Amino acid sequence: MKWKLTVRYLFSVLSIVFIVVFVNLFVLVGILYYQQVNGNDNLTADTGENFTRQFSRYLSIEDGLPVISDEGVQALQEFGGWLQVLDQNGQVVTAALSPADAPTHYSPIELVHIYKYMDDQFTTYYIGQFEEYSYLFGAKDSEEERIIFMFNMKSFLSYVSKAFVGITIADLFIAMLVGLLFSIIITKPVSYMIDRISQLKERNFAIQNMKRQGIFKPVFSNLNSVSETLQAHEEERTKLEKMREEWISNVSHDLKTPLASVQGFAELLREKDVTESERAEYAEVIERKAKYMKELLDDFNLTMRLRNQEMPLNREDTRLESFVRELVIDVLNDPKYCDCALSFNSDAPDLKWNIDRHLMKRAILNFVNNAIIHNDHDIQITVSVTANGITIEDNGKGISKRDMNQIFDRYYRGTNTEDIHGTGLGLAISRDIIEAHGGFITLTSEIGKGTKVRIWIEE
Template identity: 25%
Template sequence: MDSIKYILRRFIGSSILISLLFIILNILGLFAFSYVTFVSKYSGDLDASESKEIRATLMMLEDKVILKDGKFTLDDSSKEVLHSNKVWAMLIDNNGDRVWGFDLPKEIPSHYTLTDVAKFSRFFLKDYPVYVWEHPSGTLVTGYPKDKYTKFNLTYTIDEISQFPMLIIGMLLFNAIITFLLASFIGLKMVKSIKPIITGIKLMSKGEPVVLQEKGILSDISKSINTVSKELQMKNERLRKKEEARTNWIAGISHDIRTPLSMIIGYSGELEESSSLSQREQEQASIICNQGIKIRELVNDLNLVSKLEYNMQPLDCNKIRVSVFLRELVSEFINNNLDNDFYIELDILNEDITINADKKLLKRAISNLIQNSITHNQQGCNIKVISKSDLDFCYIIVEDDGKGMSQEKINYLLKAQNGLSEAYAKGQNHGLGLLIVAGIINAHDGKLDITSIDCQGIKTILKLPLIK
């Protein structure tokens, strides 16, 4: 939903900015057009298509029409400019008589009343667009061809002029509202098309099937998502069947091995205690029994790894007081004929820590860590088990001062936490005990961290959620 809101906000924002820019450009264009129109209408100036030469001639025409020897005359260069542009001109004295003319059409009168002058000064004279200029001897009139210009008379009252700012503000508000409504409509239409696609992508990321309607402007995208979803479902189904077959195979092999293995361990145990055998034969029977037990443990570990990886190991979670749990576990190690070269220390920093966990699996995880310290440090070492907590998590730490572990192997173990059976299948089972620990902690929504400084001992931290 957040992505939809973001797209909608961006679309509406862009539309509003574009519309505002469009309105501003139109206002600027209106003012520019009005300026050119009013200057041309009221000052008698000409549009930009006129040549610079005729502009200069008309602007100075009142000075070039002069009285000489009792007659008004115009210099030849100015006449050439007017003639080449088909502009005619005349001078009317204060009595209304035409006292001078140049290239006048035949229908142009020679005498004008005050009313006649008032009419053509703002409009046309015999359908010729004319412009009026002030002259010391009267009124100077310039005329243009009938198809050259048209003229309008714009008149406004004072009330209308005073309302003009409010009219502009109203127009701007109206345009803004229309723009917003239009942008919202377009945005909602776009969101309506995009929303199913976003929902489909989210479902597809969760592995769920997606079927979108393939219509509208985004039909190609919908079709592609449907195709990808179908292919993913097929691949997931094949993968599920494959993993299910592998899990069943491991479970079946484990079950088939247990029966003959139990017989081997049982009979070898009887031979070990049989008085009819020599001491050497009893020792050999003891070796067979111990190796059979190791094989049984490996089979159990492999089966547990497979169940943990695919979340098939049901958790029997109960409230556990960590201090009591750790004392029991450490006591079992100490009382189980622990070699004198190993010393286990328990440090409880908070007696009241409680967690919700599967006691059997958690005991297996911590036992594996302690046993690893014993197994991989045959020369002996000091082992320390610590429990502490913060506001949200319980931390169980198992550390020793033995030979430690290389950073390369630590990195491998941390990366292999989510691929336990795969790591074991590749023959990398030297750290299987730690991999099982990782699987158990992951099943409890916890986190495993392993450190070793310069291969001087190893420190493993189990981070588990507290009961609040």
């Protein structure tokens, strides 16, 4: 994978270099062609060549001889040059601003020489035509230089083609070296990222750190964050699956016992010598076991709906003091709990919550019932309503740190619940109900000193 990425990167770099060279050559040829077709007037408007070509407008014939106008003399002064007009024999017939030592006659070879190579005073010469006369314009110490060269077109094209091929090869070679260097730097982390993603796909969530992360440092950081998240989800899934299996095992066990009782007492009811009192006793046992199984299945259904957020809440504004007081009275009126020391306090008579009364009652009762069931008969429980919410506090056995970490997990039974019947879903259901209301639970406990549960909802 790494070398495949490197080859692709190199191919991309070389392709870009080749395209750039070709485009540059095309643009250069286009510019040269445009200049040839449209001329260089814009580029050479102030050159000596243009000035000389246009100077004929300042010349006229008077009495058979050429004459330079005053405007022409002024133009010569402004340009910094001088002018001589020659007849067909090379004889100077008129001049303007010419040096004192300037020749008065020029042979054809002299004209060619000074036009091509300047003279000893570094004067650049330009030649123009006016009717049957020629004129010679000179500019001393001109910034312009005339370069004359000759070449064979065939040889020139051959040279240009070879130069183009050589430059292209050199550019491609340099680009290949640079591209190879950068491809190694870039494709190595990219290849590593692909491998990491493949590992995540294979459920390998181990955190890995790569040296020289470069510009990909945020990517590797995010990959490690994803690994940590997936690892946490995997652990949670494994933990949940294990607890679900344990819960199913417990439910199966809990259902077998009442089912066995139902089956056994149903068989006894068919006996002919069963008395009416025995028949009523057997029917009561069957009814009690059936209610227990129904409660078990209802708890299972409720916890699944709460877990999947499919439980609708029938909210209504509720004054918390009277709501909790009635709940405590209901517990004390239950014959099973009439002897327990359960008290109620409130210092927030006007506190109201928008809640589903039925579900919230069940959540609070779960905590109260747990405090009663899992402690000794002399337990003292206080339920309080304050401005900060509801507090349920007891002075019982307390909860171990190991159980505290899992006390709200579904299907979890504490270490002190071996002889306690129940579905194992009570506290998980309470937590889910309160969280569905947008509320929170804190539970603190100390072995031998008791447990304190605080419930509050942010309105």
